[in-house]
Amino acid sequence: MTDPAYVSIAGEYARKIRNGELPPGIQLPSYAEIATRHGVSDIVVRKALDLLQGQGLVRSVRRRGIFVSDRPNLVRISPERQMESAETTFSNESTQQIQVDRETESVPATDELAGNFGVTVGDELTHVVTRASEDGRPISISDTFQPSNVSGISAATDLEEAIADQLPTPEHAEWLGTTPGDLVKTVRQRFMTADGQVIMISNISYPRDRYDSFVFRMKLSADA
Template identity: 60%
Template sequence: MTEPQYVAIAGSLARAIRTGELRPGARLPSYADIAERHGVSDIVIRRAIKLLISQGLVRTIERRGTFVTARPDLTRVAPERQLESPETTFGNESGSDVVIERDTARLAATAELAEALEIAVGATVSHVVTRASEDGRAVSISDSYQPAGISGVDGAAFLEETIADRLPTPAHAAWLGTPAGDLVKTVHQRFLGGDDRVIMVSDISYPQDRYDAFVFRMPIGPA
C-alpha cells in the first residue's frame, strides 16, 4: 500500500517528538506553516494532527494551538501502522538504532494453518519471521503466513485484530527475553480481501509494557 501523505507527515512529527526535537509543552507550527513546508493542503495536516492526537502525542487548546503532551506514551495505531514498514514504524517511535531482521521460508500448511488461511492441509505457505530491536533491546517479533501466490497485503480490504496478554510461544519468549511464566502483549491479525478471502495471518508479540494503549480503525484500503 502507498503510504498516505498524512501518515508520512504524522510519522515525521512523531519522530521529532520521540527524539526530543519537539519537547513536551512545545507548540507546533500552525497548520498553514506545516502545510506549506510539506507542499500539501490544510486538510492533510488536519488529518496528520488528528492521528497524533489519537496517539497521545499532542493536544489542541482552543485559540492557542497544538502542543506536545507532557508525557507522550507509545500508542499502537492500526491500520495506519500497516501502511508502514517496521523500519519506519519503530524509527518513528524513538531515536534509537532500529534493526529489523527477517527470515523467510516456505512450508506445508498444518491443520491449524490450513484452517486459519482457509486452504487445504499440506498446501504451500509462505512464512516470514520479523524481529525488531532498538539499541540492542528486542521490542517485537512476528510470524506471518500467506498462501502460495500471494505477497504482501496490497489486496487487503479489511483488517481484523485480536489483542490479548498471553504467554508467548517459545520462539517469541526467547527473542523478547521474557522470563518463564511472564505474559507479553500479543496481536493476532487477519488481512482479508473484499471477497473475505484470507490474504495473510500474523501473530505479533511485544513486551507487555511496550505500549500504553491500542487504537483501532477498520476497514483498511487505499487512502
C-alpha cells in the first residue's frame, strides 16, 4: 500500500535531518515552497510538518517559520504509527538499512489470551512475530495475536497502550541481545472495537535507549 503523501514528505525530511543534510537550527522551506515542490496542497504540507514536530525533529517559531530542532531526538508516536508498516516507520526514523522479518503461525489461546479476546482456551489464534534491525543491529521485536477470524485492525476504534521498563521474555532478550537482568522498553497494545471487543494484542520490546520519549496522541470528538 502506498504511503499517504504527508507521510512520504515527512519521511524525506526526517531522513535529511538525521543524516545531517539539514543541520540543527536551519530553516525549512516555506509551506508554499514544499507544496509546489511535491505537487500537494498546503493541508498536506501542514500534516507532514505536524508529524515532524511530533517526532521532535522540527520546531515552529511564530511569524518566522519551521526550523530543525537544536537536538533532533527520536520520539515514538502512537497511534498514528500503527497505521504504517514496520518498514515505513523505521525507514522514516533512520537513514540506515532497515530489515523487517515476520513469522506467522496458528497457536492455541492461553488462559490469559482467551480472557482478553473472549474466546475459549485452546481456540485458534493467529500469532505474528515481527523482528526489525537497523544495519544488522536489532531494534525491535513484537508478538501480535488475533482471533483467527479477524484480519487487521480496520474495525478498531480504540488503542490502549501500557509502557514499562521490564525484563524481556527469553525470545525478546535473545533477539535484542540483552544480558541477563537487563531491562528493555516494552509496549503492550490492545486494539478494541466500539463495543469493547479486543481484536488484537501486541507485545513490543525495544532497546531502552532506542527512543528519547514516547507520545500517545488521539483525536478528540468535536462534541466531547
